[in-house]
Amino acid sequence: MINPKGGGFAVTNLVEEGVTSPVIYCPKGGGGALFYEKEYADFILRFQFKLTWGANNGLAIRTPMQGKALAYEGMELQILDNANAEERYGRELKPVQFHGALYNVAAPSVLNAHRPVGEWNEQEVTVIGRRVTVRLNGRVIQDVDLNDIKDPAILLKHPGLLRESGHIGFLGHNDEVYFRNIRIKPVAKVQLNNKPPEGFEPLFDGATLANWQGLLAKPNNDPTKRAALAADERVLQQSAADQKMLAHWRVVDGELRFDGKGDSLSTVREDYANYELWLDWKIGPKGDSGVYLRGQPQVQIWDPRGDDNPVAASGSGALFNNKKALNEPLVKADRITGDWNRFRILMIEDRVHVYLNGQLVVKNTPLENYWQEGKPLPGQGPIELQAHGSPLAFRNIYLREIK
Numbered sequence: 001m002i003n004p005k006g007g008g009f010a011v012t013n014l015v016e017e018g019v020t021s022p023v024i025y026c027p028k029g030g031g032g033a034l035f036y037e038k039e040y041a042d043f044i045l046r047f048q049f050k051l052t053w054g055a056n057n058g059l060a061i062r063t064p065m066q067g068k069a070l071a072y073e074g075m076e077l078q079i080l081d082n083a084n085a086e087e088r089y090g091r092e093l094k095p096v097q098f099h100g101a102l103y104n105v106a107a108p109s110v111l112n113a114h115r116p117v118g119e120w121n122e123q124e125v126t127v128i129g130r131r132v133t134v135r136l137n138g139r140v141i142q143d144v145d146l147n148d149i150k151d152p153a154i155l156l157k158h159p160g161l162l163r164e165s166g167h168i169g170f171l172g173h174n175d176e177v178y179f180r181n182i183r184i185k186p187v188a189k190v191q192l193n194n195k196p197p198e199g200f201e202p203l204f205d206g207a208t209l210a211n212w213q214g215l216l217a218k219p220n221n222d223p224t225k226r227a228a229l230a231a232d233e234r235v236l237q238q239s240a241a242d243q244k245m246l247a248h249w250r251v252v253d254g255e256l257r258f259d260g261k262g263d264s265l266s267t268v269r270e271d272y273a274n275y276e277l278w279l280d281w282k283i284g285p286k287g288d289s290g291v292y293l294r295g296q297p298q299v300q301i302w303d304p305r306g307d308d309n310p311v312a313a314s315g316s317g318a319l320f321n322n323k324k325a326l327n328e329p330l331v332k333a334d335r336i337t338g339d340w341n342r343f344r345i346l347m348i349e350d351r352v353h354v355y356l357n358g359q360l361v362v363k364n365t366p367l368e369n370y371w372q373e374g375k376p377l378p379g380q381g382p383i384e385l386q387a388h389g390s391p392l393a394f395r396n397i398y399l400r401e402i403k
């Protein structure tokens with residue numbers, strides 16, 4: 001069933017050469033977006049389309065149904081009359097604007113696979129994990145691995161590149177375009193816990209505390225103070241922190257569990273700069289924790305019920321310690337207390353996107369320097385899991401460095 005928020009789209013019967021067939025069409029002057037109401041993650045989509053002279057439309061994939069910039073908060077594959085578009089618009093188009101482009105992200109490899117205007121084209125779109133492939137009339141015109149997109153400007157402008165699922169649909173641009181024979185086949189995906197998807201490395205192997213160390217006790221939890229320690233003093237303090245880590249952080253049934261006592265956990269590596277971080281977490285009643293990026297607080301984790309903390313009722317995921325930039329989530333996306341939640345975090349330069357359970361809760365927001373207020377954010381640092389007196393658990397901690 002097609003969601004009725006379709007703007008100018010309509011359904012009609014089209015008669016061609018004496019044959020009548022039902023079609024979806026966007027009439028000239030008709031805009032808006034038409035979505036299928038179900039969400040998909042991995043899939044193979046096939047459809048036919050027919051363009052008029054210079055026509056422009058778009059195919060939304062893994063896209064939210066609401067929003068003003070769907071090509072950016074989701075993804076859009078361009079639908080365009082390549083042969084006549086530049087004449088129609090009176091300007092030279094960029095490669096990332098032609099048919100089959102992942103709009104403003106990745107250009108198509110072939111521009112001449114269209115049939116003439118007025119004839120039906122056949123398109124197949126395959127979206128599996130981080131790869132998007134487009135075949136037009138039997139020719140591959142797009143084949144992009146989203147993990148290969150590393151331009152900071154693109155990543156910050158397109159948070160939708162991080163989405164794991166969403167709606168498919170057509171994005172009208174006031175031009176007459178016809179669609180028919182729309183078919184989709186979901187592709188089942190089995191993702192085992194603590195087994196990273198392609199392009200990611202595990203920070204937690206599901207069995208040991210390898211890659212992790214105890215965070216030094218106050219005041220040396222402050223990275224500026226840690227950096228000032230003499231080498232022998234750092235070794236002594238690190239040994240004490242590691243002993244405390246082993247007492248309070250344990251691996252149980254493939255989960256990294258904290259008993260609510262002791263200090264935070266830090267990656268052994270302390271030079272992570274730009275990256276995509278994926279992790280699952282769950283927390284109990286009245287719980288409070290967070291994920292530190294480059295050693296800076298924090299992507300917030302709460303018990304979202306907010307029984308004794310009204311601020312927590314707004315939900316998890318925000319850059320809670322920001323004083324000038326936004327420090328509340330855009331939406332509340334937490335699952336019920338005690339259930340697993342998933343963060344997908346992009347850290348680029350001093351900016352952060354955060355998805356919580358598939359919803360964008362932080363969009364292109366600066367992370368402020370907590371330890372040296374008013375100074376630029378450090379260019380690198382450790383990833384830390386905060387101890388704040390609340391039992392909680394983590395799993396599926398994966399990282400993809402962006403260099």
